[in-house]
Amino acid sequence: MFEVAAPDFSLQASLSSGQAFRWKAHLPAPRDSGADEARQAGDGWFYGLIGPSVVKVRQEGGRLLCETSDPALTPDRIRRYFALDLDLPAILSSINVDMQVHQAIRRHRGLRVLRQDGWETLASFICASFNNIKRIEGMLERLCQAYGEPVALNGFRGFSFPRPETIAGASERRLRSLGLGYRAPYLKATARLVADGGLPTEHLRRVGYDAAKQALLGCDGVGDKVADCVALFGFEKYEAFPIDVWMERAMRYYFRHRRMTRKALHDYARRHFGPYAGYAQQYLYHDIRTARGRLS
DNA sequence: CGCCAGGTGCTGA
DNA sequence: TCAGCACATGGC
Numbered sequence: 001m002f003e004v005a006a007p008d009f010s011l012q013a014s015l016s017s018g019q020a021f022r023w024k025a026h027l028p029a030p031r032d033s034g035a036d037e038a039r040q041a042g043d044g045w046f047y048g049l050i051g052p053s054v055v056k057v058r059q060e061g062g063r064l065l066c067e068t069s070d071p072a073l074t075p076d077r078i079r080r081y082f083a084l085d086l087d088l089p090a091i092l093s094s095i096n097v098d099m100q101v102h103q104a105i106r107r108h109r110g111l112r113v114l115r116q117d118g119w120e121t122l123a124s125f126i127c128a129s130f131n132n133i134k135r136i137e138g139m140l141e142r143l144c145q146a147y148g149e150p151v152a153l154n155g156f157r158g159f160s161f162p163r164p165e166t167i168a169g170a171s172e173r174r175l176r177s178l179g180l181g182y183r184a185p186y187l188k189a190t191a192r193l194v195a196d197g198g199l200p201t202e203h204l205r206r207v208g209y210d211a212a213k214q215a216l217l218g219c220d221g222v223g224d225k226v227a228d229c230v231a232l233f234g235f236e237k238y239e240a241f242p243i244d245v246w247m248e249r250a251m252r253y254y255f256r257h258r259r260m261t262r263k264a265l266h267d268y269a270r271r272h273f274g275p276y277a278g279y280a281q282q283y284l285y286h287d288i289r290t291a292r293g294r295l296s
Numbered sequence: 297c298g299c300c301a302g303g304t305g306c307t308g309a
Numbered sequence: 310t311c312a313g314c315a316c317a318t319g320g321c
Binding site: 132134138139176180181261 | 321
C-alpha cells in the first residue's frame with residue numbers, strides 16, 4: 001500500500017464520467033441491515049487496470065491510497081494515469097468562459113481527463129459508437145474475459161485488455177457472439193491495422209491534434225466523434241471536443257445554436273473554449289449526465 | 297413494448 | 310459538401 005498526493009482531484013468524478021469503462025467500485029459483502037447505502041456507494045475502493053497492472057485505489061481527502069500486485073506500477077505511473085501532474089486550477093480557469101461550464105466546474109471540480117492506453121481507448125470507443133454506457137461496459141468485460149489475461153488482487157479477479165494481435169486473429173462470428181453487433185468487423189479491421197503498425201500509436205502521442213485525428217480517422221469504425229474521444233482520452237490531445245448526442249442536445253439548448261450542424265458546433269466549441277476544450281467538454285458531459293431532474 | 301444509446305459508412309443529390 | 314438511411318443489441 002502506498003499514497004500519492006492528489007490535490008484538486010475527484011476520483012469518483014474522474015472514473016464515472018464516461019471516459020473509462022472498466023473500473024469497478026468495490027461492493028462490500030452483503031450484510032444485515034443498513035447495507036443498502038453502503039452497497040450503493042461502495043466502500044470507496046475502485047478496482048481496475050492501468051496498462052497490464054491491476055490496482056485498487058481510494059481517495060482520502062487530498063491523497064490517493066493505492067494497492068497493487070505489480071511493482072512496475074510505481075507512484076509516478078499512478079500520477080501520470082490520473083493526470084495529477086497537470087495544473088488543474090489553471091486549466092479550469094482557462095475554460096471557465098460561460099455560465100454553463102462555470103456551473104459544471106463548480107459541481108464537479110477535481111474531474112480530470114485520464115491518460116489511458118491508446119489502443120485500449122481506440123478499441124473501447126469503436127465499441128461505444130451508437131451504444132449506451134451500460135452495454136459498452138458489458139461488451140468490454142466480455143471481450144476482456146474472452147481474449148485478455150486473468151489478473152487478481154485480493155478478492156478481485158479481472159482481465160487485461162486484449163492485445164491488437166489477439167483481436168485481429170479473432171473471428172468476426174466470435175466477436176459478434178460477445179455482443180459487439182455490427183461493430184465486430186470494424187474492431188477486427190482496426191486491430192489488424194494497429195497490429196501491423198499501420199497506426200503509429202507511439203508516434204501519435206507526440207504529434208499535434210490535427211495529425212493525430214487524421215490518422216485515427218483512417219481506422220474502420222472511427223468517425224469524427226470517436227476520433228475526438230480517442231485523441232482526448234488516449235493521446236492527450238486536449239483540444240479535442242467530442243460531440244455525442246448528449247453534447248449536441250446540450251449545446252443546442254444551452255448555447256441556442258439550434259440550426260448548426262455537428263461540425264459547426266465542433267468548430268465553435270473549440271474556438272470558444274481554447275486549447276483545453278476537451279476538459280470543458282468532459283465537465284459539461286458529466287454535468288448533463290448527472291443532472292437527473294436538475295434540468296427542466 | 298417501443299425508444300434510445302459517448303455514430304459510422306454508404307449513397308445520391 | 311451534406312442530408313438520409315441501415316445497422317445489432319440490450320437496458321429501460
